[in-house]
Amino acid sequence: MTGPSPASVDPARDPIRAPTRDPARLAADDVVVGRLRLRADAARRERALAALDRTAWPRLSGPGAGGGRWVVLRQLRVRTDLGRVARETAARTRVLLDGAVHAGHVGAADAPAVYFDDYDDLLALLCADLARGLAGARWYWRRLLPRLRLQGRANDAGDPASAVAIHALLAREPLRLGSVCARLSELHALARVWRLLDQAAARDLQLRLAHATGLELPAADGRLASPPPAWTDPLPAHQEQRWRPALTGLSTSDERARLAACVLLLEWRPSRLQAQTRAQAQAGPAAAIDAVTLALTASPATAPRDQESEPVSTHEALTTAAPPPSPRGAEPLSTMGSDPALEPLSHHRLGDRPGTPGNPRPPAARPHPLLRVRELPHADQPPTGAALAVTPAAAPTETGTEIRAEPGAETRSKTTSAAEARSEPRPSSPSADAEPGGPPVDEAGLFYLINFLNRPEVAPLLAASGTPEDGWLRLWWLGRALALSADGTAARFLAERIGVADPVDLLELPPWPAVPPLMDLARRLYPVDAVWQPALLQVPGRLLHTPTHLDLHWPLAAVRLPVRLAALDIDPGWVPWLGRVVTFHYDEPAPV
Numbered sequence: 001m002t003g004p005s006p007a008s009v010d011p012a013r014d015p016i017r018a019p020t021r022d023p024a025r026l027a028a029d030d031v032v033v034g035r036l037r038l039r040a041d042a043a044r045r046e047r048a049l050a051a052l053d054r055t056a057w058p059r060l061s062g063p064g065a066g067g068g069r070w071v072v073l074r075q076l077r078v079r080t081d082l083g084r085v086a087r088e089t090a091a092r093t094r095v096l097l098d099g100a101v102h103a104g105h106v107g108a109a110d111a112p113a114v115y116f117d118d119y120d121d122l123l124a125l126l127c128a129d130l131a132r133g134l135a136g137a138r139w140y141w142r143r144l145l146p147r148l149r150l151q152g153r154a155n156d157a158g159d160p161a162s163a164v165a166i167h168a169l170l171a172r173e174p175l176r177l178g179s180v181c182a183r184l185s186e187l188h189a190l191a192r193v194w195r196l197l198d199q200a201a202a203r204d205l206q207l208r209l210a211h212a213t214g215l216e217l218p219a220a221d222g223r224l225a226s227p228p229p230a231w232t233d234p235l236p237a238h239q240e241q242r243w244r245p246a247l248t249g250l251s252t253s254d255e256r257a258r259l260a261a262c263v264l265l266l267e268w269r270p271s272r273l274q275a276q277t278r279a280q281a282q283a284g285p286a287a288a289i290d291a292v293t294l295a296l297t298a299s300p301a302t303a304p305r306d307q308e309s310e311p312v313s314t315h316e317a318l319t320t321a322a323p324p325p326s327p328r329g330a331e332p333l334s335t336m337g338s339d340p341a342l343e344p345l346s347h348h349r350l351g352d353r354p355g356t357p358g359n360p361r362p363p364a365a366r367p368h369p370l371l372r373v374r375e376l377p378h379a380d381q382p383p384t385g386a387a388l389a390v391t392p393a394a395a396p397t398e399t400g401t402e403i404r405a406e407p408g409a410e411t412r413s414k415t416t417s418a419a420e421a422r423s424e425p426r427p428s429s430p431s432a433d434a435e436p437g438g439p440p441v442d443e444a445g446l447f448y449l450i451n452f453l454n455r456p457e458v459a460p461l462l463a464a465s466g467t468p469e470d471g472w473l474r475l476w477w478l479g480r481a482l483a484l485s486a487d488g489t490a491a492r493f494l495a496e497r498i499g500v501a502d503p504v505d506l507l508e509l510p511p512w513p514a515v516p517p518l519m520d521l522a523r524r525l526y527p528v529d530a531v532w533q534p535a536l537l538q539v540p541g542r543l544l545h546t547p548t549h550l551d552l553h554w555p556l557a558a559v560r561l562p563v564r565l566a567a568l569d570i571d572p573g574w575v576p577w578l579g580r581v582v583t584f585h586y587d588e589p590a591p592v
Contacts, residue, residue, distance in 0.1 A: 038085075235264070472497040
């Protein structure tokens with residue numbers, strides 16, 4: 001953590017003096033210290049602050065410990081001479097990070113530090129614990145919830161206030177809804193969370209999704225359109241398995257079922273939700289939503305096993321071993337008031353959509369580690385020393401009081417039974433078992449073609465008949481025209497998205513008739529020798545993919561001036577025909 005000298009501190013930017021910053025808007029590698037108090041005179045405190053500003057805070061180690069992980073420390077205490085405060089604090093932080101466990105682990109309630117794989121991971125785990133009535137019993141949620149400015153109370157599962165908090169949480173990031181739902185399904189909590197939403201909340205989320213994507217999502221009118229036969233494709237198996245337990249038995253006009261259909265289509269066939277005119281919005285997208293809603297709510301021939309009808313793996317079976325909710329568990333989750341961003345939306349507010357192609361919605365910044373430092377009194381401390389305690393960051397309450405850990409939590413027995421040694425279901429993060437930045441992809445320059453396909457000059461060619469509705473298939477055929485390898489990692493990624501087992505099988509699909517005119521257009525738009533050639537694709541990178549986001553990571557050495565001047569490596573942002581927020585990152589080399 002680096003920062004300005006104490007004499008020139010900017011409270012809005014300095015991590016030690018900016019405890020109320022929204023954690024969801026922190027930049028990469030930010031460290032936030034909520035409160036710092038040192039037992040020393042003013043001059044010594046300023047020197048200690050300057051030393052902490054210059055401290056290189058350790059990072060979480062282990063497989064996949066890069067990217068956008070959150071880390072929250074329960075408590076850190078350092079008692080040492082003034083000149084060693086920063087060094088000892090960093091060393092103690094390293095010890096706690098080495099003992100950090102995933103927040104979905106059954107031992108997280110007693111762990112000295114917890115981490116979340118990314119923001120989707122955090123949102124899914126928090127929604128699951130709110131639905132199960134466990135949020136008030138988890139020390140890390142009591143630290144983070146005030147900063148997220150949620151309304152509601154962390155009390156019994158199924159309580160209406162918990163449903164209000166879940167709605168507010170999902171409404172903060174509507175473009176992440178598909179990823180969060182996928183993680184909830186892996187946690188076996190999607191059905192429980194989804195059924196807590198009421199009709200008004202589900203409709204509000206549909207409006208927010210429409211506002212974020214620029215798509216028309218027509219309201220239910222109690223009857224179904226008659227979808228054309230071509231729109232009765234079988235749903236992807238993993239999507240049906242994800243949603244059916246949560247939706248079986250709901251009516252086709254239930255807003256929760258229609259919201260699920262919108263989320264599914266955005267991940268699977270976003271082109272079916274696009275309409276150039278309002279008349280088309282009442283035909284094409286409405287028919288697609290109706291067809292998917294009918295498929296998801298219809299009773300199957302063999303009823304699927306309800307993932308929530310039995311105790312949820314080790315989670316539900318072990319909740320009796322969790323510490324009882326503290327009295328604060330029944331207090332409001334926030335004393336900071338409602339978030340203006342969560343005001344109810346209406347159709348009258350949908351005119352200026354930040355997700356339209358001309359004004360892409362900027363992707364949310366990744367959240368990152370949070371630390372909070374407070375003073376512990378030490379009557380016997382020498383005057384030349386300083387004592388610190390680091391606890392998870394939390395926004396101060398109106399009364400300025402602090403939220404403390406449960407008494408005796410640090411001295412609780414650490415003996416672990418065989419059952420407790422198992423972890424409860426946890427969502428699989430795209431970086432959980434990969435190197436920082438995601439798995440490697442050999443021809444990552446393929447994704448530069450997204451910016452070409454987004455150009456207004458290309459729109460007439462995309463509107464012609466024969467254009468694949470699957471955006472990944474468009475990238476495949478255009479990439480093949482630039483000599484994309486049929487057996488490389490980029491091709492394998494596309495094949496998995498398209499639903500083909502072997503990427504070589506993609507060669508057997510009907511070709512895209514518009515590829516030759518697209519190549520002619522590209523040659524006119526870009527210098528052939530400098531940009532539009534096979535070398536454009538041959539840039540090794542790393543790729544992180546979720547149902548809602550696609551992040552490409554390249555080293556700084558991969559930057560090429562002709563590509564930059566052609567605007568092919570700018571962030572595409574929200575891409576309607578892919579149903580993803582696409583972001584390009586150029587990273588500094590990792591320290592050795």
